[in-house]
Amino acid sequence: MSQARALSMPQIVSYGALGLPLAFAALPIYVHVPKLYADDLGLSLTVVGAILLGARVVDAVTDPLFGWLGDHVASRLRWIVLALPLLAVGMFGLLSPPGDAGPLWLLCLLVLACAGYSMASVNYHAWGAEMAGGPGERTRVMASREGFGLVGVVMAAALPGFLADDIAPGLQRLAWGFIPLLGIAALITLWGAPQAGASAPARERPWVALRRALARPAFVRLLILFGLGGIAASIPASTVLFFVEDVIGRPDASGPLLAVYFVAGAAGLPVWVKLSDRLGKVGAWMVAMIVAIVAFVWAAMLGPGDLMAFGVICALSGLALGADLALPPAILADQLGERGGAGEGAGAGSSFGWWNLVAKASLALAAGLALPLLDLFGYTPGRDGEAGRLALALVYAALPVLLKLFALGLTWHWRHQLGAKS
Template sequence: MMPTAKAPVPLFVLRYGLLGLPLAFAALPIYVHVPKLYAEQAGLSLALVGTILLLTRIVDALSDPLIGWVSDRFLSRRGLVALALPLLAVGLGGLLAPPPGAGGLWLAGLLVVVTFGYSVATINHGAWGAELGESSDMRTRLVAAREGFGLFGVVLAAALPGLLATTLDAGLARTGGVFVAVLGLVALVSLPGMPAGRRPVARPESPWAALRGVLADRPFAALLGVFALNGIAAAVPASTVLFFVADVVRREDLSGLFLAIYFLTGAAGLPVWVSLARRVGKARAWLGGMGLSVAVFAWAVLIGPGDTLAFGILCALSGLALGADLALPPALLADQLARRPEGRAGACFGWWAFVTKANLALAAGLALPLLGCLGYAPGARHAAATEALTAVYAVLPLVLKLMAAFALWRWRRIMEGEMQ
């Protein structure tokens, strides 16, 4: 059931997109703050914390396609999101405020709870938007609203611990409380009265057959490949930007400002990409975003010590390109799903979530060892070290972006062939 004429479309889009704020909020502390919190405050060894995080991330990523398959068979998208949110609230709230004596079992158990709740919520939130969009433009607007609110959620999660307290443990405990309150309020605004999404369809097929069947769809598999290449290209500089700011620009004190510029420009630029997609098509608009990224990475090669203003402008332009990466790929996927009557949006978004998480792992696994092999170590500022850092931060993503652009061009050819 689609939104009726009585409900203003902008309000419907905002209500759907608003849920992206707490979902993005939840992701950042797990990756940024939890390792430091449990190593310093809970007294766990770095080896134990790292092992627990690695194992839960592997299980989390591998389970996403299966969660997507299950989601296509039980309950509505809205119902599954509603069931996942309490798990997310309990898991993250407890994770950020561990009781005295909390150890590895507490960390591992709550990571499983929070990552499972997060996966169910995000996969079904994405599939829900794909199913509710009644036109190509509406699907783009729904995705842009979700990703725009998500960017504000990331900024909020990054800023709150330092604003709420002077110590990490107190700041994170209060941040967890704020998160639970925000999640509850957003759920009350976003869920009641909204269309439930497509009804689940029971099929006599195994999960592996269904998931293989989704990947056998050539346009989807090709788009997933473009998304993977482009995602790694974006994740490499994300994994190395703080090193670049500290040892190339040499303004580590401005790291927070640079990141805020990046995320806020990304959110502000989303309407630009929605408008451009409406005029020239989503694939062409995404190619334009990739072209902007290539130009930004080429410019980054020229950045040196003290180039604060230049790097700030570079962050703004790369943030603008980020808007294209956030809004257009899921909107293209939603358009593909709209042409498929079999209703496997959950399985498709399950694979999408798997690739998103794999991109982050692959980028870190590629970029950080490569830096070491090239002779860079944190704090090293001699010419060979900074040249190696610049090559990994700027040149490697540039090459990967060009590869992604070529793959996207080929995907357009595949789609043209499918439609003939």
Template sequence: MRSARLFAYGVLGAPLAAAALPIYVHIPKLYADSFGVSLTVLGIVLFAARLLDALVDPLIGAASDRARGRRRLVWMGLLPLALGLLALVRPPEGTDPVFWLIGALALVYAGYSISTINYYAWGAELSATPALGTRLVAVREGCALVGVVAASIAPGLLSPDAAQGLWQAVLYWLPLLAVSAVITLFAVPEASRVQPMRHEPLRAVLGEVLQNRRFRRLLAVFALNGIASAIPATLVLFFIADVLGAAEREGLFLALYFVAGVLALPLWTRLSDRYGRARSWAASMVLAISVFAWAFTLGPGDDTAFMLICAASGIALGADLALPAALVAGLVGRRDEPLSAGGSFGVWNFVTKMNLALAAGLALPLLGLLGYQPGATDADARLALAAVYGLVPLALKAAACVLLWRHADWLEPEAEPESKSETGTGIATDAEYGELKS
């Protein structure tokens, strides 16, 4: 696959990822600070909404395998995503913010799920070789990180008021979404499916996916690692404002983290080619644990130290974004145990969102029980925030690393035939694959 087509596929990842940042990072603080929703209520609402969204994802994925093409399904999800995000960041005056939050999240999650499940499955079906699969994911996630960086700094640049800046950022996001969607959906062809169009009951498709032992063990690693990452993502803006006392620099910290992830993507791609995707991912977890352990020790004025932590953990982020999905694509493409692409990524999205649901449903109420409220200035409240933000993720990340290292060799796909395009399982020719490697 030529570089231009790789980019055309990956570019839609930018606005999709940019949409995810306010959903999972800005919304908790926005509704707590600007609309007075308590952390306990907010945690319950976010947990319930994300749980329902997660439960629907495997059904969307399995149903998508019965459709005739991925592109039209990606299109179908973009409109509710755009409308829902506009509603989410600007509740009308006089409305109950809790009920408005529930409705807007339902619309956003429906559109986001339909688009991303089919977008990811499309990439897996385009992956004619393991190396091509890794590069498709790396380009997609590289573009996604660019989108996240833009989303992290845009609100602060557009307005000193957080709520107004977030609203303006979403308005600028809309035309970028439209342009990126046109490039991807018209420049990238439909792929030859690893398996023919599915007509089995949805239960059978999902059962086949979940019966695969390699996929289940990969899911276990992904879940532990995902919760470890989702807790800091949920709490980072509170930590920056109330522990570091540097709310005005939140855009800088987030941008540094995501830029480091973008720059590290080629490194993890090369390491995965040489040492394997699973072992490279495990190495990134060791790096993340080593540097993030220092976050608990920080206090007011430790901006420089936190910047170093953001940069180093951002390097590990590059592996988190590129390698797990590439491992799933490898399992989808196995000749001995082929998996449904839509079903696999539907279940994958389910676990991703369960990670985020558990992070919000556990961390926010826990902070409320420990006496922390946004804007707290007493030492005990800030210590509680620092402990939940900086220590809880370490144990989860360590468990994920041990489990992944234990099964690293088993999770890697078997050697692929020299030309999978001849078998109807990919679109890249041998000449294109040789060009890619060169």
């Protein structure tokens, strides 16, 4: 249920704080883990990509179920409190593997970390949608959460290189720092944000409520667009370290370049909030897609030594990322608000359960598609060669451009059907 009174800025900021460690946890899984387990532990890129994809098969069940549980069994805050220790243990084991860790270790720790992440983030996202009282306030609540999230991703991107010269010890130290960071942010959010509403008694079985959420055409269209955009953004995230090393030829610059990408995303959030007030959320999102397309077309043309040009591309694509993070969930919150918060029987938790599933499936599909494609094209990490650079250019840049163009066309076609307030 939405709050009767407008939220204060301290409440909005307090709510956003938990977004920092949740985003902090997500980045190493899809950016650093493939390189850690392939380079340092000797797993093939195909095996790593398949495990990332397989872990999401488990999420196909757990994410929507966690959403239904948050709607109907105990409060959202209790589920978040239960989830955070699972996330902490899973992340620590994933980023600090023993020297003989193999595919089974990677799979088990991924499942544990993802279960904790799912349980926390589904209920956290639904809580934000329920606490905001109008379209403008929803955009600001989502922007607060995603702004903190981008700060978390910047920290996760920059700290491994700052903490150690090699990725393995850097990630191990990162894992130690993640636990207190998670605890502090959780305390700020759980004490400072408006309390989440009580769960509603379950009147139907979980799969009936979850199916009801998918009965809304506007929601399904938004899920499709969100998924396409997520895959397009996640393919570069899964391959950027390889691109910086073997195309640009500056592996030492990977940390600063990632920081530029995510800082640009955070800095651009106020721009997208203002632009959505003028063009609507859907119109602003389409502008962001065009910015991303231009950036990745340029990236496909780069070669060794083009560090400054790639820095500009990171800033442009990061700017577009801010819109991808803040605007789609705000559109979903508007859809739920138009239906009194329940979506004709589908609670916010059920809707964000599907949402979280699509978000993580997009990440997994990106890794499961991009890494085997690089293998298929004959790319070997750390080896120079024109064929390898061409493979990276096709996978890192050209594939996201095609996906973004498709998403842009669908968004234009569905622009009047995604929500009256968007």
